[in-house]
Amino acid sequence: MRIYNTLSGQKEEFVPLKPGTVKMYVCGPTVYSFIHIGNARPAVIFDSFRRYLEYRGFSVIYVQNFTDIDDKIIKAANAEGISPKTLADRYISEYFKDSCALGIKPATYHPRTTDFVDNIKEFIAALEKKKFAYQRGNDVYFDVSAFPSYGALSHRNPADMRAGSRVEVNENKDDPLDFVLWKGSKPEEPKWESPWGEGRPGWHIECSAMSTTLLGDAFDIHAGGNDLIFPHHEDERAQSEALTGKKWVSYWMHNGMISVKDEKMSKSVGNIFSAREALKVYGKNTIRMYLLSKHYRSPIEFSPERMEEARSAFSRISRVINEVDKKIGHDFKVVEDEFVKTQRSKMIEVLDDDFNTPQALSLIFDLVSEMISTEDTEKIKKIRFLLDEWNYFLGFDFEPDRKNADELVDLAIKLRNDARMRKDYKQSDEIRKKLEDYGIEVMDSPEGTKWRWK
């Protein structure tokens, strides 16, 4: 199995630290509003990869955090006149609604920054002791110059960055590249007691502290959007490796951005499409098809046209499956033969190569076509069996979409009433009988015809 590692810039053979177990940390959202489809991408694909790893026989410990203390949360909470905790609680709960609707399995751990403040303080104190951090006023900064490989993950040179004009200048810092570990408190902000005075954690330190606490000093995969490579992940890596003196993360995985009209979808640009809206308009299957049909590291365009394409593509698979299920029923347990083994090894081959989901879908479309064209019921069952097996990591719902069922029943009721008006009771009774067969109870009343599912 090969995984592209941002640190080395190439695909590497995947060797977990402990055979059979994968420890994986994925950067989760800052919970100050609903997530948008761009936030949903890493959530969906890394969950899918996690399940693929499980499919491949690994036991996966999967951590996804919530950043629940941050400037934007404080600002949003103050604007509403509620506490940051109340606001964060709300959007964490909304996050779970969306992620569940997207078919994402809950992580093994969902840590929140505010539950790890003690760990964070210990972490900072240890860095300070090792001379990687220094205090200025009530702030504590990480000393980048003390960490020689700073810039290795994002492939940049600290000297170039210092020369660049866009690095902020902060009087407090010894070096513009240094970053804050602990922020001295300001009025109207949540604060915690600390050796450096009242304050709160900086952004980057939380992931280092939470991952170390939950996964240990070293773990296998750290993932997130590629906009986090610098400075977030660069800084996390510096802190963690400075503290332990050991290699922290084996494989860094970063997904590409979702764009709208050639511009990155982001809350600051304002071109966002919420996951909830997308779920409502397109549904889980279309969204998953859309996200899986392009390689995770590439940028992907979000547009109604793309989504319609994904919808059509998914329906090709689902309608064939529904057709087949009507024919063979749901009992498609099969004997493992050469055909099954060959197809399975093809699937494993493409996904083992840095999770090539477009290629995986291509295999599925080929098999779906074969399912239509073959007369061999056993072969159909085998394909159906494999599709079911693979759906563990693809996460589709192949069950027919009943969204429009109510409208169809209304139409049938109308036709029945038209027949009643014509006094064509043979026809109307026939419709009522048919509806009953489908589990729909029809009741005529003075206020009109009512119906319900039995």
Added chain:
RNA sequence: GGCGACGUAGCCAAGGGGUCAAAGGCGAGGGUCUGCAAAAUCCUUAUUCAUGGGUUCAAAUCCCAUCGUCGCCUCCA
């Protein structure tokens, strides 16, 4: 300005030195089916991989240059 990625059919998208006269999807055109229509199904749809050089027996795949697009360098998934 610095760093990085990308440019494959009408559109989306794999491939990444020979097995490629390039997967798969969407769309489009034609056939079958059909009272009509739709659906379904079958067939067709890139001598070519941004452009120009180079390396090689061999390049979409490697190297250089040019053009174009995007991302990061500030919060961001």
